[in-house]
Amino acid sequence: MADDTHANELPPLHGRTLFIAAVSLALATFMNVLDVTIANVSIPAISGNLGVSPTQGTWIITSFAVANAIGVPLTGWLAQRFGSVRLFVTSVLLFTAASILCGLSTSLPMLLFFRVVQGLVAGPMIPISMALLLQSFPREKAGMGLAVWSMTALVGPVTGPILGGWLTDNLSWPWIFYINIPVGLIAAWSAWTVLHKRESPTRIVPIDKIGLVLLVIWVGALQIMLDKGRELDWFNSGVITLLAAVAFIGFCTFLVWELTEKHPVVDLRFFKRRNFALGAVALSIGYGLYFGNLVLLPLWLQQYMGYTATWAGMVTAPAAFVALVASPVVGKYIGKVDTRVLATIGFVGLSSMSLMRSGFNTNLDVDALLWPQIAQGIGVGAFFIPLTTILLSGIPPSMVPQASGLSNFMRTTASAFGASLATTIWDNRTSLHHARLVESIQTYNAPAHQAVDGLTALGLNTQQALGVIEHQLTIQAAMLGIDDFFRLSGYLCLSVIPLIWLTKPNKATGAAPVHAVAE
Numbered sequence: 001m002a003d004d005t006h007a008n009e010l011p012p013l014h015g016r017t018l019f020i021a022a023v024s025l026a027l028a029t030f031m032n033v034l035d036v037t038i039a040n041v042s043i044p045a046i047s048g049n050l051g052v053s054p055t056q057g058t059w060i061i062t063s064f065a066v067a068n069a070i071g072v073p074l075t076g077w078l079a080q081r082f083g084s085v086r087l088f089v090t091s092v093l094l095f096t097a098a099s100i101l102c103g104l105s106t107s108l109p110m111l112l113f114f115r116v117v118q119g120l121v122a123g124p125m126i127p128i129s130m131a132l133l134l135q136s137f138p139r140e141k142a143g144m145g146l147a148v149w150s151m152t153a154l155v156g157p158v159t160g161p162i163l164g165g166w167l168t169d170n171l172s173w174p175w176i177f178y179i180n181i182p183v184g185l186i187a188a189w190s191a192w193t194v195l196h197k198r199e200s201p202t203r204i205v206p207i208d209k210i211g212l213v214l215l216v217i218w219v220g221a222l223q224i225m226l227d228k229g230r231e232l233d234w235f236n237s238g239v240i241t242l243l244a245a246v247a248f249i250g251f252c253t254f255l256v257w258e259l260t261e262k263h264p265v266v267d268l269r270f271f272k273r274r275n276f277a278l279g280a281v282a283l284s285i286g287y288g289l290y291f292g293n294l295v296l297l298p299l300w301l302q303q304y305m306g307y308t309a310t311w312a313g314m315v316t317a318p319a320a321f322v323a324l325v326a327s328p329v330v331g332k333y334i335g336k337v338d339t340r341v342l343a344t345i346g347f348v349g350l351s352s353m354s355l356m357r358s359g360f361n362t363n364l365d366v367d368a369l370l371w372p373q374i375a376q377g378i379g380v381g382a383f384f385i386p387l388t389t390i391l392l393s394g395i396p397p398s399m400v401p402q403a404s405g406l407s408n409f410m411r412t413t414a415s416a417f418g419a420s421l422a423t424t425i426w427d428n429r430t431s432l433h434h435a436r437l438v439e440s441i442q443t444y445n446a447p448a449h450q451a452v453d454g455l456t457a458l459g460l461n462t463q464q465a466l467g468v469i470e471h472q473l474t475i476q477a478a479m480l481g482i483d484d485f486f487r488l489s490g491y492l493c494l495s496v497i498p499l500i501w502l503t504k505p506n507k508a509t510g511a512a513p514v515h516a517v518a519e
Helices: 004-009 016-036 038-051 059-082 086-103 109-122 125-136 139-170 182-198 209-228 237-258 268-272 274-304 309-316 319-334 339-357 366-392 397-439 445-458 462-501
Strands: none
Touching: 004 366, 016 059, 016 086, 016 109, 016 125, 016 139, 016 182, 038 059, 038 109, 038 274, 038 319, 059 086, 059 109, 059 125, 059 309, 059 366, 059 397, 086 109, 086 125, 086 182, 125 182, 125 366, 125 397, 139 274, 139 309, 182 397, 209 237, 209 397, 237 268, 268 274, 268 397, 274 309, 274 339, 274 397, 274 462, 319 366, 339 366, 339 462, 366 397, 397 462
8 A cells, every 4th residue: 555655745635526536435335335234134035045044144144244354454465566546446346246246146155155255355445445535535624534434334234224125125136236236337437537646656565375364264264153053053063163173273373473473464463552452342342233233133024023125124224314414423523522422422322222122022113113223323323433533543644554454354353243143142042932932832821722722713723723823932932032132232332331431532533543545
């Protein structure tokens, strides 16, 4: 990527050129982040079409997120080798091509392969788009540039289920990928048109091949373990035990190697800085919990509450609108208000959303769905920008791209782990509640006996009546299970707040740290 000298030589953009650059970069970021969640509400349709279970269908989400996280640390090397603008445009075009191949997939392994490709080529898009956007804005408006970038990064995951649901119901699931074609082509063309003369210098630099291989091994093994754990009965399976061992040994080896490597693929020395370490951990936990909620809610509504993909997506719309309003307001107060206060408001909002959802029942009305979405919008809009500012505070401008890349890697990995853990917790709690409810259906249990008698009086035989009761028990168990997850999520959000207040307060949040360019 560009060095500081080159960054300082480039004058900021103004007027129409700045607008085109901002829109094209924001479009690409939005497209990337959108694809993380656009498949959420389409999982039942994709699973049914490809002949797999909904649990296996969630691999479509986690495979993309993990591959995307692995691609992020390569950004620095690729940008220095090929140039920031050239890397960005190439990444967008390859992402668009991979989207077409995802839509053409006819089996789950084929779709997963192209989702991995899509995630890998998308890795550099977010950190490079952030750097190019901040480089394009005047220094005094750097905070606004960060707010614009953050809005697209935050609203994308919420908008994904809405758009994905509509496309799945009105066209077909491949269109959740085909929609990227016009967006990707427009973003690539417009970005190249206005930014190609601002290309960063290139040079041949070494790449940490061993570190990259170790990163792929431990992250991949851990994610496969989380995805396949329930299906293979966790540590009663030799495969899961082996994956856990590979992930643990690979992670430990990765830590030792990266701490001693001269050109590490992931610079772990940033964790010596208190604000970066605590801010990155808080951001990762918050984003993982937020993403787990985004994955579970549409699945529950479609599988057990009779919602279509469109309506399952629509219930997230209020959060998107509130986040759109909250993000620029938060960006305006960065540097004026203690960022720890703003981040705390964000986590209180996310906790309120989860705890309100923990009271869900099978007789949901509009209000029951609406208020948690408003709390989620406030939380998402308020925690992302302040935590990003906290973790970058005190870091020299020349090192901001590496720090941003590491935090993006952690955040993206946390989203994949969050999705897998959320579905696992929900499944386990659902099974537990189902077993307890079934225990109540005894021959001498009066309510159960009356229910069977009532159904047989309607013309059903005993087996059919028991089948109807079993179906209702399954619905109730799923509701109790997801309530447990939401409750746990709410308490975990509150537990992150002390981490925020262990960081040092920022006296000058923003202009210098965030106004750095990729190098």
